[in-house]
Amino acid sequence: MATNLDLDEDLLKEALRLGGHRTKRATVTEALQEYIAKRKQLGLLDLFGTIDYYPDYEPKKHRSR
Numbered sequence: 001m002a003t004n005l006d007l008d009e010d011l012l013k014e015a016l017r018l019g020g021h022r023t024k025r026a027t028v029t030e031a032l033q034e035y036i037a038k039r040k041q042l043g044l045l046d047l048f049g050t051i052d053y054y055p056d057y058e059p060k061k062h063r064s065r
Contacts, residue, residue: 005028012024021027 007028012027015027015031016024019027019030021030
């Protein structure tokens with residue numbers, strides 16, 4: 001899908017240098033992937049305190065051999 005974007009050239013140059021990519025497309029693609037991963041990680045923080053935890057639970061007791 002072709003998309004025209006007006007990107008900050010200084011940011012793009014720095015991202016190219018830091019990422020070691022050969023193309024702007026590869027740089028932007030990785031930046032988007034990292035952005036998505038980071039947002040998903042932040043979403044996990046919303047679960048904090050919502051999952052029941054039993055400190056005395058011993059999973060090895062329930063294993064069968």
